Amino acid sequence: MALVTSSAAISHVGKIRSNNQDSGFAGQSLFAVADGMGGHAGGDVASALAITRLREIDGEYGSAVDAEFALQEAIVAANAILAETVFEHPELTGMGTTLSALVRVGQSVALAHIGDSRVYRFRDGNLTQITADHTFVQRLVDSGRITAEEAKTHPRRSVLMRVLGDVDSTPDVDLQVMDTRPGDRWLICSDGLTGVVDNDHISEALASEMTPAEVVSDLVKQALDGGAPDNVTIVVVDINSSFDEHGVEPVTVGSASKPVAFEGTLGRRVSRLPGLRLHQRGPADPSHFEPESEDYLDELIEENQRRSRRRKTAWLAGALVIIFAIAVGAFAGYKWTQTRYYVGDVDGQVAIFHGVQQSIGPIALSEVYQTTDIQLDDLPFYTQEQVRDTISADSVKAALEIVNRLGAAVEPEPTPTPTPTPSATPAPEAPAAPVG
Known part of the structure; x- marks a missing residue:
């Protein structure tokens, strides 16, 4: 079978x-x-x-x-x-x-x-x-x-x-x-x-x-x-x-x-x-x-090594080009961020910042340009929230205009009402001496 x-x-x-x-x-x-x-x-x-x-x-x-x-x-x-x-x-x-x-x-x-x-x-x-x-x-x-x-x-x-x-x-x-x-x-x-x-x-x-x-x-x-x-x-x-x-x-x-x-x-x-x-x-x-044959193998191995070197050189050149392009792009992007401004707060005070609100890891893309004497708590509640969220500006002039508007929005302190002074009661006149 x-x-x-x-x-x-x-x-x-x-x-x-x-x-x-x-x-x-x-x-x-x-x-x-x-x-x-x-x-x-x-x-x-x-x-x-x-x-x-x-x-x-x-x-x-x-x-x-x-x-x-x-x-x-x-x-x-x-x-x-x-x-x-x-x-x-x-x-x-x-x-x-x-x-x-x-x-x-x-x-x-x-x-x-x-x-x-x-x-x-x-x-x-x-x-x-x-x-x-x-x-x-x-x-x-x-x-x-x-x-x-x-x-x-x-x-x-x-x-x-x-x-x-x-x-x-x-x-x-x-x-x-x-x-x-x-x-x-x-x-x-x-x-x-x-x-x-x-x-x-x-x-x-x-x-x-x-x-x-x-x-x-x-x-x-x-x-x-x-x-x-x-x-x-x-x-x-x-x-x-x-x-x-x-x-x-x-x-x-x-x-x-x-x-x-x-x-x-x-x-x-x-x-x-x-x-x-x-x-x-x-x-x-x-x-x-x-x-x-050994000669043929040696020839092919040598050819492969040459090709490997060319490939590594090409990869290195390509990597350098990519790194350079990334660096140029990053530099151009950073330069653009430094043309921008925004208004925010620092420790409860309104301030103008130079740059943009974002950061790259630990690197901040902005710095304080000018601190004002406007207290955040003096602003209306809605305006306070706007400042905390930051207000973007195309230029320092635009940022100053925003600050001026915020200053105008400061709520005035209430004027105290004067307390009335009680009037003096006139002293009673002394009785007239009798004429004798």
Whole structure:
């Protein structure tokens, strides 16, 4: 009986590319994605040839180590086929492909990886990138020269350091065996997905209750909504523990789903690969391979350092310009505040202030210009409130006019009423002396 693994595969050309250079496969135990490079003439051919050769090993294995060995042999054979194809058709020189694949054997998976397609595992709500990109910018990130965020916009982000192609007869492929368990969800994808859709959205899709077919459709839609400048190929694998004597129907997507075709074979050697016709070579693919030599790496690192210095210089110059503009604006604003006046109170007396009522933190934008002899308490209640809230003036003359009006509004002290003085009572006249 065959071990059933629920899976789905999808491949979309994207919104910019004229042809699909990706290929993908979801079988009984083998699941793989290849992202071709080399322009219109070779990328689709490279990925199709690699997947076509690799899917021959889809089947049952006694152990994950056996599956790992089968992956290694198939990848070396696929690399030889690519080299032979380039030998027979020199116009395809430079074509190559990434390849990421896994084979499930019971509670283990055997993984093989080269290039910048990726394998992720989603387990217990956590998304983990299992493979490491074989790119120049990943080298810079690993060495601490740039951050992961800077790598996303680095001009050399498309430079691959390892691929399958006609460069090396023994490609340096990452191989490993890992455990897996029911409930795990594996994702294999080309950089057409990860270059547009971030990990949070990928994790959200994988965490959903959607079937693998629904998940791959949702992720492709997200890539298209994000612009999809590259081909997008996705394989989702759900790990379960059920068995089925009939197994599953293998699915091939992308370039590998069609016969490999070339044009223009006239005058060239006949390839031992049947049914090949050569395409006319199209524009160069932005993704390309560079040899993993020390001289080349030193040259790219030196270039990156020069670019980093230029970027820092530009940032510094920009920061200085911004600081200067802020300083000029602040100075101009301060000068304007010193053309303004207002009337307020100081310790209960009406005063004229030079500046504006506001302050910047502990810095006051005004000072006392003149204190008057008008007592705040001598003003009518409503006028007192106006002075406490301050009265703005366009000039010192206007401020003096306000003070004069306030002085005129001073309530006069009441005149005391005089107390009447009691009149004096005349003394009684003395009696007249008798006349004798």
